[in-house]
Amino acid sequence: MGLTAKGANLVSGEDTTLNEIKKGKIKLVIISQDASDNTKKKFIDKAKFRDIDYVIFSTKFELGKAIGKNERAVIGIKNINLARQIKNLIGGEAFDENESL
Known part of the structure; x- marks a missing residue:
């Protein structure tokens, strides 16, 4: 994901990711397992609606570390090809917190 961040194909943080979702620029939303229930619900609902x-996937600490930043509860991937590759690497189909990889 670090390469994705360098290429401006990734946004992180709740506000920025939400804005990019509303603009129709996000192809994959990655939500940390330890995000608050409210955050999970908000981003799952937005993703499903659109x-x-x-x-x-993973923890806020690990998501942040993967992109060279502090903890991140939410990451948005903008490039469709990278979104597909990441989705295939970390679990294939969309799933919720009650399912396992």
Whole structure:
């Protein structure tokens, strides 16, 4: 994901990701397992409403570390090809927090 961040194909943080979802620029939403229930619900609902794939994966610490930043509860992937590759690597289909990889 670090390469994705360098290429401006990724946004992180709740506000920025939400704005980019509303603009129709996000192809995959990655939500941390330890995000608050409210955050999970908000981003799952937004993703479903806009027919955007999402995964719940890893921790805020690990997501932030993967992109060279502090903790991040939410990451949005803008490039469709990278979104597909990441989704395939971390779990394939969209799933919720009650399912396992």
